[in-house]
Amino acid sequence: MSNTPDVAEFARRIRGHTLRMVHAANASHIGGCLSMADILAVLYARILKNDPARPTDPDRDRFILSKGHATAILYAALAERGFFPVAELATYCKDGSKLTGHISHGVPGVEVSTGSLGHGLPIAVGMAMASKADRRANRIFCVMSDGECDEGSNWEAILFAPHHKLDNLVAVVDFNKLQSFGRVSEVLALEPFADKWRAFGWHAVEIDGHDLERLATTFESVPQARGKPTVVIAHTIKGRGVSFMEDRLEWHYKSPNAAQLAQALAEVGA
Amino acid sequence: MRNTFVAALTELAERNPNLWLLCGDLGFSVLEHFASRIPERYVNVGVAEQNMAGVAAGIALSGKTVFIYSIGNFSTFRCLEQLRNDVCYHGADVKVVSVGAGFAYGSQGYTHHAIEDVAVMSALPGMEVFVPCDPHEVRTITTAIATSGRPSYLRLSRSGEPVLAGSEAWEPRTPRVLRQGRDVVILASGPIASACLEAAEVLASEMAVGVVSAACLKPLDEGFVRELAGEARAIVTVEEHIARGGLYAAVATCLAAARGRPPVFGLAIPEVAGKISTAGDRDALLARAGLSAAAIAQRIRNAIGGL
């Protein structure tokens, strides 16, 4: 795949931006940003048909970030994609900046504000439904956290989408196995996770959420099952790319200090 | 009211290809009129109000106007955060419609009594709040909000509510005078205005009581309310809702700082904690709450007598 090196470079850059942003703002959620870095890189560098010059094009692909706390990395991806200047990332969480700690639709390229969990998927379902009604060829992508799959509202939407044959809808679960107070398996087990989605009528695929090529081919081939929405259960590692953050719960909260930032940037190659 | 709403909405949807109706598996023998004529823009989302509100926001953010419909507490409280975040924060063109306002569901009990909904909906930023008193207001308001482009709450009762005044055109965001009278002015919201008209008649030999339907609680036409208050000895609000956060709160807040204003008396459903519902139809429950026509008349008489 000829574009993969570009995607890898995109992933490196947004990891670097995110580390700097979270450090400068003394902000949280670096772990959940890094776990979906590769997913976002593939989507924004390769998959999504959304032109920064035509942000209200009704035929654009929609991207909904339902895990709205993992925001620095999406802002970084949008800036790299040209929705606003990369220099603006330095204002993240600063007084008066539109780059708020939970994702804001005041930021160019952001479709909806989230932050309270369990909201993104129903909205994405509505967008998929409207696109179908208008016979548009676009696709709706919604990235969710594993922890937010505790929310009943998601399961209402998971029940609803296959009933209406919304095969233009792609849910991506950043399955990093950690939620805010511990291991998903200990707080509220989701397994057998893919089977649950399948039982509700979804086409479910489980992949390595850090395999750029596999992510790209998976997203490109959606819908793989006509008439069924797709869920991509992306097995990821929280804090991926920074050795001392990987699979560590505390990096849901902590912000890297200067020394940690330097090491982290060196490790991600940014 | 429900049938008038659905008839009006169906007419609008037949002309507007972007108008949708979602329901939470409620509306049997009411919504079929819309569903049979416009099946492609009617969705029964099932018994899942959070999803209904989120889906409505997603459809609306794709350039549509979406009405969502259920029983009072279900279309409001059950999906409150979706209405706050997904609908209001985004200014999504979603209209929340509830049926069974106040005690309309009578013997069905507490879960079905929508008596705090106006307060909660009024607290949401950008949400217009409408409580029509008769079918004429329902039709006018439905038509107005269908093209407003912003979130609205429309609170309906059930069926059989009488038309309370002439059906001449009226601007739905201004109060509508149902009966002239300047000694005491009753501001009423919802079908309880009918009892207010009866009360005014009972009191006719003692004082001239005007009755005004304040169907639009938010934004409240404050200029109109101050003007009404200008010459009256007292303003009385009557609502099928608790006073906190409802019509009384809105009117009292509007008049509080007005120089030389008359007193404002609020007749509303009492707030009671821990009281178990007992059966009774709407009229019986209203009577127990001190909101029968006779009770309204007597309470106004007492209030005026104490001035």
Ligand SMILES: [Mg+2]
């Ligand atoms: Mg997680």
